[in-house]
Amino acid sequence: MRISKPHDERRNEILDAAEMLFTMKGYSKTTVNAILKEVGIAKGTFYHYFQSKEEVMDAVVQRFIDSGVNMAKSIAAKPDLKAPEKLFQILMAQRTDSARKEGMIEELHEANNAEMHQKSLVETIQQLTPILTKVIEQGIAEGCFSTPYPKETIEILLVSSQFLFDEGIFGWQSDELLQKVVAFVYIVETTLGAEKGSFNYLLEMMMPLNMTEDGEDENHSL
Amino acid sequence: MRISKPHDERRNEILDAAEMLFTMKGYSKTTVNAILKEVGIAKGTFYHYFQSKEEVMDAVVQRFIDSGVNMAKSIAAKPDLKAPEKLFQILMAQRTDSARKEGMIEELHEANNAEMHQKSLVETIQQLTPILTKVIEQGIAEGCFSTPYPKETIEILLVSSQFLFDEGIFGWQSDELLQKVVAFVYIVETTLGAEKGSFNYLLEMMMPLNMTEDGEDENHSL
DNA sequence: TTCATTAGACCGACCGTCGGTCTAATGAAA
DNA sequence: TTTCATTAGACCGACGGTCGGTCTAATGAA
Numbered sequence: 114m115r116i117s118k119p120h121d122e123r124r125n126e127i128l129d130a131a132e133m134l135f136t137m138k139g140y141s142k143t144t145v146n147a148i149l150k151e152v153g154i155a156k157g158t159f160y161h162y163f164q165s166k167e168e169v170m171d172a173v174v175q176r177f178i179d180s181g182v183n184m185a186k187s188i189a190a191k192p193d194l195k196a197p198e199k200l201f202q203i204l205m206a207q208r209t210d211s212a213r214k215e216g217m218i219e220e221l222h223e224a225n226n227a228e229m230h231q232k233s234l235v236e237t238i239q240q241l242t243p244i245l246t247k248v249i250e251q252g253i254a255e256g257c258f259s260t261p262y263p264k265e266t267i268e269i270l271l272v273s274s275q276f277l278f279d280e281g282i283f284g285w286q287s288d289e290l291l292q293k294v295v296a297f298v299y300i301v302e303t304t305l306g307a308e309k310g311s312f313n314y315l316l317e318m319m320m321p322l323n324m325t326e327d328g329e330d331e332n333h334s335l
Numbered sequence: 336m337r338i339s340k341p342h343d344e345r346r347n348e349i350l351d352a353a354e355m356l357f358t359m360k361g362y363s364k365t366t367v368n369a370i371l372k373e374v375g376i377a378k379g380t381f382y383h384y385f386q387s388k389e390e391v392m393d394a395v396v397q398r399f400i401d402s403g404v405n406m407a408k409s410i411a412a413k414p415d416l417k418a419p420e421k422l423f424q425i426l427m428a429q430r431t432d433s434a435r436k437e438g439m440i441e442e443l444h445e446a447n448n449a450e451m452h453q454k455s456l457v458e459t460i461q462q463l464t465p466i467l468t469k470v471i472e473q474g475i476a477e478g479c480f481s482t483p484y485p486k487e488t489i490e491i492l493l494v495s496s497q498f499l500f501d502e503g504i505f506g507w508q509s510d511e512l513l514q515k516v517v518a519f520v521y522i523v524e525t526t527l528g529a530e531k532g533s534f535n536y537l538l539e540m541m542m543p544l545n546m547t548e549d550g551e552d553e554n555h556s557l
Numbered sequence: 558t559t560c561a562t563t564a565g566a567c568c569g570a571c572c573g574t575c576g577g578t579c580t581a582a583t584g585a586a587a
Numbered sequence: 588t589t590t591c592a593t594t595a596g597a598c599c600g601a602c603g604g605t606c607g608g609t610c611t612a613a614t615g616a617a
Contacts, residue, residue, distance in 0.1 A: 116567090118566080120565090120566085123512075123566080123567095144601080144602065144603085145601090145602080145603060145604080146601090146602080151424075154567075154568085155567065155568040155569055156568080156569065156570095156603095156604080156605090157566090157567060157568050157569070157605090157608095158566070158567050158568070158604085159604095160603095160604070160605075161508045161565085161566065161567070162566095164604095165603080165604080166603065166604090205370060213392050213418075225447040225450070227450040227452070227453040227454075228447070228449040228450065230449070230453070231449040231452070231453070231504070234498075235504060235505060238505070239505075262514075262517075262518035262521060262522070264518075265481030265514065265515050265518030265519065265522070266518070266522060268495075268499060268515075269491070269495040269499065269519070272494060272495050272499060273490075273494050273495055275490040276494050277490060277491065277494060277499070282457060283455065283457060283460070283461075292484075292487065293490075295484075295538065296483075296484035296486075296488070296489065297491070299483065299484060300484070300487070300488060300491060300526055303525060303526055304522055304525055304526060342592090342593090345593090350611085366574080366575065366576085367575075367577080368574090368575080368576090369578060376594075376595085377595040377596055378576095378577080378578090378595080378596065378597090379578090379579085379580095379593085379594060379595050379596070380593075380595070382576095382577070382578080382592050383593065383594075386575080386577095387576080388575095388576065388577090463594065
C-alpha cells in the first residue's frame with residue numbers, strides 16, 4: 114500500500130526512527146533495512162531523502178544538538194542575568210536532551226557508538242563554546258570568574274564531562290562516579306577561578322542522572 | 336607457494352600491516368582483504384590468528400599503548416627522581432608513540448577513526464591513570480603539587496589533551512592551536528596546583544609536533 | 558470541464574563489497 | 588608414516604547503495 118506524505122513529515126519520521134535505533138543499538142549495528150522497517154517505507158524512499166546512512170546520522174546529531182544550542186543562545190542573550198546564573202540555566206537546558214535518551218540503550222555495555230558520540234561531541238564543542246565563552250567573559254567582567262583562557266577552559270571542561278561521564282565508554286562503579294563528579298565540580302571551580310562551593314548545584318544536577326541505576330540497595334520498603 | 340613462519344612473526348606481520356592501514360585510511364575504510372594483500376596471506380590465515388577484524392584493532396591498540404605504559408612504569412619506579420621530572424619523562428615517552436604515526440593519514444580530513452581513537456583513549460586512560468596518579472601523589476608529598484583529586488585531575492587532563500590536540504577531529508588553525516597549547520599548560524599548572532611556569536617544558540614538547548605544517552611564513556632567508 | 562503533462566514521493570529487485578566460514582591441501586615435527 | 592598446526596582461497600549471507608520504473612496529485616491549455 115502506498116502512503117504519500119509531505120516532505121518534512123516523512124523526513125522527520127526517518128530521523129525519529131533512526132535516532133531511536135542508533136541510540137538503542139548503536140550506529141554501526143543499525144541497518145538501513147531496520148530503519149525502513151521501522152518507518153514502513155522502501156529503500157528507494159530512504160535514499161530519496163538522504164544520500165547515505167551517514168548523512169542520516171549527521172542530521173540526527175544536528176537536530177539533537179540544535180534545540181540545546183538555541184536554548185543556550187536565548188539564555189545567554191538575557192541582559193539582566195548574572196553569569197553564574199546563565200551558566201546554570203544553559204547547562205540545565207542541555208540536560209533535557211540527554212535525558213531523552215535515558216533508559217534506552219538496549220545492548221547494554223556497548224561502547225560502539227564511538228562514531229556518533231564523537232560527532233555529537235565535536236558539534237557540541239563547536240556550537241556551545243562561543244556561547245559559553247561569552248558567558249564566562251561576562252562573569253570575569255562581573256568579578257566572579259577569573260581565568261586568562263575562558264574559551265580553552267570551557268572546551269576542556271566540555272570534552273572531559275562528555276567523555277568521562279558517558280555511561281558505556283568507561284564502566285565506572287557508582288562510588289567512583291560519585292568521586293568523579295565531586296572532583297569535576299572542584300576542577301570547574303578551580304579552572305574558572307570561581308569561589309569554592311559556588312558550583313555545588315552541579316552536584317545535584319549530575320548526580321540523579323548517573324547514580325540511580327545501582328542494582329544494589331534495592332527494596333528499601335518491606 | 337606456501338610460506339610457513341613462526342606464530343609470533345606472522346602475527347606481528349598482520350599487526351604491522353593492519354596498524355599501517357588503519358592509520359592511513361581509518362579503521363572502517365580498511366578492508367580485511369587489503370590487510371591480506373599487504374601481508375601476502377590468505378583469508379584463512381588471517382582468521383587463524385584473529386577472530387575478527389575488530390580483534391585486530393584491539394591488538395593494534397594494545398601493542399601501541401603497551402610500550403608507552405611499560406616505559407611509564409619503569410620511569411615511575413625510579414626511586415630518586417622528583418615527581419615533576421618523572422612526569423616530564425613519562426609524557427616524553429608517550430610522545431614517541433604518537434610520533435610514529437606522524438605524517439601518515441592518507442585521507443586527510445578524515446575523522447572516521449572514531450572507533451579506534453576511542454578505544455585507544457580508553458585504554459590510555461585506564462593504564463596510565465594509576466601510574467600518573469602515584470606520581471602526582473608523590474609530588475604532593477614533596478610539596479610541589481597540590482590537589483585533593485589527583486586521579487580525577489589526571490583523567491581530565493589526559494582526555495582533553497588526547498581529544499583537543501588530535502589532528503583530524505577538530506580542524507584547528509595553527510594560531511588557534513598555539514593558543515590552546517599555552518592555555519592547556521596553564522590549566523595543567525592550575526589544576527595540579529603547581530608553580531606557574533613549572534610546566535613550560537610542555538610548550539616546547541607539544542609545539543614542534545603540531546605547529547610545523549604552517550604553509551605561511553616560509554622563506555625567511557632571501 | 559477535461560485530460561495530457563509534469564513533479565516528485567514512493568517502490569523493491571538488484572548489485573558490488575565486505576566480514577566471516579568452511580574444507581581441503583600442505584609440510585614440518587614426531 | 589602419521590599427525591596436526593598452518594595455510595589457502597572458494598564460498599556465503601548481510602550489508603549499504605543504485606536503478607528503472609510506478610503512482611498520485613497538482614497544473615494549465617483546450
